[in-house]
Amino acid sequence: xxxxxxxxxxxxxxxxxxxxxxxxxxxxxxxxxxxxxxxxxxxxxxxxxxxxxxxxxxxxxxxxxxxxxxxxxxxxxxxxxxxxxxxxxxxxxxxxxxxxxxxxxxxxxxxxxxxxxxxxxxxxxxxxxxxxxxxxxxxxxxxxxxxxxxxxxxxxxxxxxxxxxxxxxxxxxxxxxxxxxxxxxxxxxxxxxxxxxxxxxxxxxxxxxxxxxxxxxxxxxxxxxxxxxxxxxxxxxxxxxxxxxxxxxxxxxxxxxxxxxxxxxxxxxxx
DNA sequence: TCTAGGTCCTGAGAGC
DNA sequence: TGCTCTCAGGACCTAG
Numbered sequence: 001x002x003x004x005x006x007x008x009x010x011x012x013x014x015x016x017x018x019x020x021x022x023x024x025x026x027x028x029x030x031x032x033x034x035x036x037x038x039x040x041x042x043x044x045x046x047x048x049x050x051x052x053x054x055x056x057x058x059x060x061x062x063x064x065x066x067x068x069x070x071x072x073x074x075x076x077x078x079x080x081x082x083x084x085x086x087x088x089x090x091x092x093x094x095x096x097x098x099x100x101x102x103x104x105x106x107x108x109x110x111x112x113x114x115x116x117x118x119x120x121x122x123x124x125x126x127x128x129x130x131x132x133x134x135x136x137x138x139x140x141x142x143x144x145x146x147x148x149x150x151x152x153x154x155x156x157x158x159x160x161x162x163x164x165x166x167x168x169x170x171x172x173x174x175x176x177x178x179x180x181x182x183x184x185x186x187x188x189x190x191x192x193x194x195x196x197x198x199x200x201x202x203x204x205x206x207x208x209x210x211x212x213x214x215x216x217x218x219x220x221x222x223x224x225x226x227x228x229x230x231x232x233x234x235x236x237x238x239x240x241x242x243x244x245x246x247x248x249x250x251x252x253x254x255x256x257x258x259x260x261x262x263x264x265x266x267x268x269x270x271x
Numbered sequence: 272t273c274t275a276g277g278t279c280c281t282g283a284g285a286g287c
Numbered sequence: 288t289g290c291t292c293t294c295a296g297g298a299c300c301t302a303g
Contacts, residue, residue: 001296032279058297074297075280091281110280112297128298154274163298171296260276261296 002073004136004168004208006216007058009230010079014053014060014104017081021098023048023064030093033108034115041117045069050098057132057167061123068123074112080105132167136208141166146197150189156200157185158259166204172217175239175264177203184270185258210235238264 002010023045028038048064055061062069071077084101094115097103106113116128123129133149134141149165150156159165160174169177178185180203183196192200211217216230237247242255246266256263 072297075295108280109282110296112280114298152273158274161297262294 001075001170001172002058002077002216003170003173004055004058005173005211005214005232006230007055007060007073007168008212009216010073011053011055011060014079018050018098018102018104019052021050021100021102023050024097024099026094026096028094028115029088030111033093033111033113036115036117041069041115044117047099056124056129057135057163058170059129059132063120066120068118068120070114070116070118070123070129071106072114072128074108074114075110077106077108077113080107131164133163133165135167136169136204141201143194143197143201146201147192147194150192150197152189154189155185155258156183156187156189156192157261157263159189160200160204161259161261168208169204171261171263172236172239173207173211174261176207176236179238179264179266179270180207182270185263185265186256187271238266240264 026038026041026045028034028041031038034041044067045064048067050062050064052063053060054063058072060071060073062071082103082105084097084103086103086105088095088105089107091109092105092107093111093113094106095103106115118126118129134145150159152159157174157178160169160177161171163169175185177200181196181199183192183200211230211232214231214235217232217236238253241253241264243252245251246253246269249266249268251266251268253264253266256265
């Protein structure tokens, strides 16, 4: 599933493929996916130039001059650049055509992805982006902030997955970050000590930075826009490794359920 | 206000 | 072989 590193990889690919193209039309084949009527998208974006594609958390922002098209890939969303003559396949749910007879097709087996529209001057002041916490590399994300947000009855993993705390962390990286920090995902967040918050923050930054550099992790069905696999999956130490030996102590990795999510941990290394 | 759980959705895999 | 059931999970909504 695309988390921050995978969405960042998609963003970079899309910038290479479609930046500078002019909007011609947009067709939504599965209406519940779009929070804006198709006619309004057409009217608002018509003849505007796609100047840039940026990212906030796991959301992609297509900058069409003074408008922002917000795309969330959720579980399985991916893009393919095709010609206008392409025949729609079963899982392609919307398509954005450009004036050069190319089109960006959105493919999503589970239909969880979303499409939204905001004005550039208010995009960060309105939901959903206004709810997001700092990016992992944001200087405002420091130990004091993290300790404040960890004053919760919830488990550490639930807090890490909360996008209003840190934007961009999903299930895979939450498991890897907690293993790196030696923290049990089931531990109540409020019981973390300052040194553990420091370690958690350092691991968050290190792991996400490395994952971005490697093009994300190709697990489940994720591939970037060009169909190229990421390489971070070879660095996963606990996620999807139930029953396999811990790379540190060789105890078997166990799979449990935390915050409603399948969670992998080493009982011996994580406390 | 905070938290947990249900919901959306489809394909893969297990079990019979 | 074919059917049914369960599981996977990000974000939003609702109930307690």
